[in-house]
Amino acid sequence: xxxxxxxxxxxxxxxxxxxxxxxxxxxxxxxxxxxxxxxxxxxxxxxxxxxxxxxxxxxxxxxxxxxxxxxxxxxxxxxxxxxxxxxxxxxxxxxxxxxxxxxxxxxxxxxxxxxxxxxxxxxxxxxxxxxxxxxxxxxxxxxxxxxxxxxxxxxxxxxxxxxxxxxxxxxxxxxxxxxxxxxxxxxxxxxxxxxxxxxxxxxxxxxxxxxxxxxxxxxxxxxxxxxxxxxxxxxxxxxxxxxxxxxxxxxxxxxxxxxxxxxxxxxxxxxxxxxxxxxxxxxxxxxxxxxxxxxxxxxxxxxxxxxxxxxxxxxxxxxxxxxxxxxxx
Amino acid sequence: xxxxxxxxxxxxxxxxxxxxxxxxxxxxxxxxxxxxxxxxxxxxxxxxxxxxxxxxxxxxxxxxxxxxxxxxxxxxxxxxxxxxxxxxxxxxxxxxxxxxxxxxxxxxxxxxxxxxxxxxxxxxxxxxxxxxxxxxxxxxxxxxxxxxxxxxxxxxxxxxxxxxxxxxxxxxxxxxxxxxxxxxxxxxxxxxxxxxxxxxxxxxxxxxxxxxxxxxxxxxxxxxxxxxxxxxxxxxxxxxxxxxxxxxxxxxxxxxxxxxxxxxxxxxxxxxxxxxxxxxxxxxxxxxxxxxxxxxxxxxxxxxxxxxxxxxxxxxxxxxxxxxxx
Numbered sequence: 001x002x003x004x005x006x007x008x009x010x011x012x013x014x015x016x017x018x019x020x021x022x023x024x025x026x027x028x029x030x031x032x033x034x035x036x037x038x039x040x041x042x043x044x045x046x047x048x049x050x051x052x053x054x055x056x057x058x059x060x061x062x063x064x065x066x067x068x069x070x071x072x073x074x075x076x077x078x079x080x081x082x083x084x085x086x087x088x089x090x091x092x093x094x095x096x097x098x099x100x101x102x103x104x105x106x107x108x109x110x111x112x113x114x115x116x117x118x119x120x121x122x123x124x125x126x127x128x129x130x131x132x133x134x135x136x137x138x139x140x141x142x143x144x145x146x147x148x149x150x151x152x153x154x155x156x157x158x159x160x161x162x163x164x165x166x167x168x169x170x171x172x173x174x175x176x177x178x179x180x181x182x183x184x185x186x187x188x189x190x191x192x193x194x195x196x197x198x199x200x201x202x203x204x205x206x207x208x209x210x211x212x213x214x215x216x217x218x219x220x221x222x223x224x225x226x227x228x229x230x231x232x233x234x235x236x237x238x239x240x241x242x243x244x245x246x247x248x249x250x251x252x253x254x255x256x257x258x259x260x261x262x263x264x265x266x267x268x269x270x271x272x273x274x275x276x277x278x279x280x281x282x283x284x285x286x287x288x289x290x291x292x293x294x295x296x297x298x299x300x301x302x303x304x305x306x307x308x309x310x311x312x313x314x315x316x317x318x319x320x321x322x323x324x325x326x327x328x329x
Numbered sequence: 330x331x332x333x334x335x336x337x338x339x340x341x342x343x344x345x346x347x348x349x350x351x352x353x354x355x356x357x358x359x360x361x362x363x364x365x366x367x368x369x370x371x372x373x374x375x376x377x378x379x380x381x382x383x384x385x386x387x388x389x390x391x392x393x394x395x396x397x398x399x400x401x402x403x404x405x406x407x408x409x410x411x412x413x414x415x416x417x418x419x420x421x422x423x424x425x426x427x428x429x430x431x432x433x434x435x436x437x438x439x440x441x442x443x444x445x446x447x448x449x450x451x452x453x454x455x456x457x458x459x460x461x462x463x464x465x466x467x468x469x470x471x472x473x474x475x476x477x478x479x480x481x482x483x484x485x486x487x488x489x490x491x492x493x494x495x496x497x498x499x500x501x502x503x504x505x506x507x508x509x510x511x512x513x514x515x516x517x518x519x520x521x522x523x524x525x526x527x528x529x530x531x532x533x534x535x536x537x538x539x540x541x542x543x544x545x546x547x548x549x550x551x552x553x554x555x556x557x558x559x560x561x562x563x564x565x566x567x568x569x570x571x572x573x574x575x576x577x578x579x580x581x582x583x584x585x586x587x588x589x590x591x592x593x594x595x596x597x598x599x600x601x602x603x604x605x606x607x608x609x610x611x612x613x614x615x616x617x618x619x620x621x622x623x624x625x626x627x628x629x630x631x632x633x634x635x636x637x638x639x640x641x642x643x644x645x646x647x648x649x650x651x652x653x654x655x
Contacts, residue, residue, distance in 0.1 A: 029461060055461050061491070066484030069450020070457050076439055077389060077455035079462075096481075100444045101451060109432045109440060110423025111651040145652050169654040 004189040011042040011181035013155035017162035018044070018082070020191045022052055025080065028166055029056040031071055032084030032120070033064075040086040041122070042181045068094035068119065072102045072171070075117035080166055088121030088175065089132050102171040103146035118165045120174040125215075125265070125302075126309055134302035136266045138175040139275075142242040148196055149173040149242040153217040155185035157240055160194030168196060177215045177265070197244035201253065205235035208259040208323055211250055211276060213239050216263040216295075216314070223319040232327060242272060250276065251283045258289035261322045263314070268296040290329040293322045332540060334613040336382070338622075340539050341608060343378035344601050345626045347398040350407060353630045354414065355575040362638075363414055365427035368395040368443075372537075372569035375600035376501050377402040379542025380469055383550050384437070389455045389468040391448040392441030394429045395501075395568070399471050404436035411633040417640035424643040425651060437466075446472060446479030449498070453485045456496035456558070467553040469497045475506030477520055483527065486561065490528030495553035497546070498524065498561045501536060503568045508578070508586050524561025536564030537600040540607075567595040 008016065022028045029052075034040025036049055036059040049057040060067045064085065071083035085091040091098075102115045123136050142149045148170055152158040158176065165172035202217060203224050212220040217238040224234040235253055239246065254260050260280055262273040273294035280292055295318050303312055332340075351371045357363040370377070377398030381390065384403070392399040400410055405421060413420025414428045422430050429443040439455060442448050452470030459466040476482055477500065489496050502520050504511045511518045524531035530552065534545045542564060549560035569592065571578030578586035608614040614622075 058457075061484070061487060063484035063488060065481045066450040066453060066488055069447075069481065069485075070454035070488070073391070073439075073448075073451030073454025074458040074461075075454070076451060077458040077468075079458045081454070096444060096447055097450060100447055101442065105440065106654055107651045108422060108426045108430045108442075110420070110425045111654065112422060112432045113434050113440060114654040148653075 005186050006189070007184045008155050008187040009181065010155045010158050010183050010185070011044045012046070013159035013187045014044045014162050015046050016187070017159040018048055019051065021163055021166045022048070022056065024191065027078060028080045028082065029058065030082045030084065031058040031060060031067060032086070033060055033062060034086050035059050035084065041084060042178070064090050064093035065096065069097035069101065071117050071119070072097045072115055075115045076105065076113050080116045082118040082120060082166060084120040084122070086122050087133055088123050088137050089135050091119070091121045092137070098141065098147070098171070099144050103144045106170065107146055114169045115171050116169045117171050118162070118174055119171060122176055122178050123265070124178045126179070126313060128304045128306055128309065129302070130304040131301035136297070138173060138242060139266050139272050141173045142272070147171055147173055148244065149175060150196055150240065151175050151214045151242055152240060153180065153214050153238050155183065155187045157194050159187055160192050161196065161240065163191060164193040164196050167193065172196065180215055194240065197241045197246060199237055199239045199241070199246035199249045201235060201249070202238050203234070203236040205233040205257065207233045207257060208261060208326060209235045209237060209250070209253040209257045210261045210263060210319060210323065211237040211239055212263040213242070213272060214265060216265055219316045220263055220319055222316045223323065226316070226320055227323055232323065234323060245279070247279060247283065251280060254280045255284045255287040258287050259326045260288070260292040261295060261319060261326055262292060263295040263319050265314070266296060267299050268294055269299050271296055290326045293326050295319050295322050332543065334611070337604070337608060337611070337613050340378050340382050340543060341604050341614070342622060342626070343382060343402050344374040344539060344604065345623060346407065346629065347374040347377060347401050348601055349626045349630045350401060350411070350633070351397060353634060357634070358574055365414060365416060365429070366573050367414060367428045368573050369570045369575070370395050370398040370568065372595065372599070373501055373503060373566045374398055375539035375542050376499070376536045376564045376566055379539045380497070380499055380546040382543050383546035384467065384469065386436055388466050389437045389439050389452070390471065391439055391452040391455070391468070392431065392471045393445070393448060393473060393476070394441070394443035395473065396431055396441035396471065397428070399441065400431040400433065400438050403433070403438045405431065405433040405438050407629060407633045408636040409433070412637040412640050415637040415640070416642060417637055418643045419636070419640040423651070446476040446481045448472070449476065449485045450481050452496060453489055453494065456489065456494040457492070460492065460494055465554055467495045467497065467550050467558070469499050471499050471501065473506070474500060474502040474504065474511055474520060475514070476500070477523060478506070478514055486524055486527035486529055489559040493556060493558060495556070495558045497549045497553060498529065498559065500561070500563045501566055502563050503566050505568070505572065505587070507572045521561060521563035529559055529561035531561040533563045533565065536566030537598045537603065539600055539604055567598070569596065
């Protein structure tokens, strides 16, 4: 790894991944609503249009189905498309090209044609944006064979996972939280990949494992700091990829600590937390000192009013409460 | 447009291969040797042959559920297609796709899928890829009249015209959307007109006249090749069989859909018979030559079934292969 590392915002780390992959590989292009406008995609597309021109940086009409299908089709025809949905809610119009076509294409054609496309959906939580502007829908895609799903939490991973997603020969859902765009972290200048399907231990601990995704990794780390002061040693795992899942990392950790709290920004029922809970009970049940606990959104659509938002969203305190319950059971 | 005799023979050969191959599936479907859903394109051969006859090998096509003809006309191997329909490892999709998922990237057949309208946007993307690479390829999207009910068609028409993409939207209007006649799914059956407000150059063509199909397709390909696409073409045609399998959906039988007289009327417009008459009239081929080519095609079809029947099924231990590419 290069010694040239500096602080970079999460959104600029994605921007750098796009600049560098598009420079290195002329088959890479970006398509989606707002790639010309900072209003939509933050500064993730900064400078791309000037550098690569309108044939490779394509702003589009509001046609999520056809635009996603076009990205899939271009990728079948030898390109590596990145299609961005500034609000993942609107991406539901594109279920057909993502699931029926992209996910199945390689399999149902017996490996004759692959689909190296990146489908990038941005979650916009809070801000009284209500039910159709705030949903975290990534797990729906993680359910489907043939799709990979990554959920980076740091600027380093945002860049490395975007690069890995673009270079992957399969459809990858890159799902990020807009609330992370301003956070800064160490990012190497050079082009590098973070491997898809590998989680990482963000903090070592011995009493309990907290596994978290995306922005909740930061909440989990704050929670672990507080818990330390109370004599509870929490290990924090950042899953980074929902699929493929780093089963070994998670199960080894739970085998050591014997306890698991799962923090995920999706809904509870049939969600990421449900899957991880089932996994550890199947694989390391005998090491477990307490049942796994889930910290998730309630099974309720996102409300508008900030008064209700406070009750709806989860964070450090919910994780801490859950850990204490697991420790005492 | 003058079409030389060699091209006429080529178009005839292409149509005859499709017809003979399609009809050859009826017996193995009835005997349940073929089990996957098979949507026969008998009667619509002129569209596939005429369009693909105007394309180069490097050009792309995407098909739908009824794509045996598209695949064969673009140059896909018959043996591999028949083996795919039998669910064999030697099939063009290694037995993972069946009749509705035919592909041969080497000849530009980039795939087919039965989600109605599902491949229209994929074809749009392939045309976009060509536009970015400036590789002068043309993409054809084959879909039926039923797909005109899908919103993605409108989205794709708009974007293709907005970016002048090298794509031909080829709508085969066979007047039936599965079981529903066109009068029950659209106010107007003049499908080509829907392309106009989106900015497409739009034409209606007799889809049972292969020369008209070829002529209009060639002009459309030339436009696209010169960066003056897209083009929307409606081909008026008819499928001689029902929606799926050998059942003809005749009124009075259990599927009870199409008037017998309507089918008989269209039988008189058989595109292959029409071309045979022309070939004889123009003395482009003798009766003996027609018989010879037919016997050659029938031999090819027999060999394809023999190949399929003697090919192995995919191995159970390979169930998980091809989910992800390394």
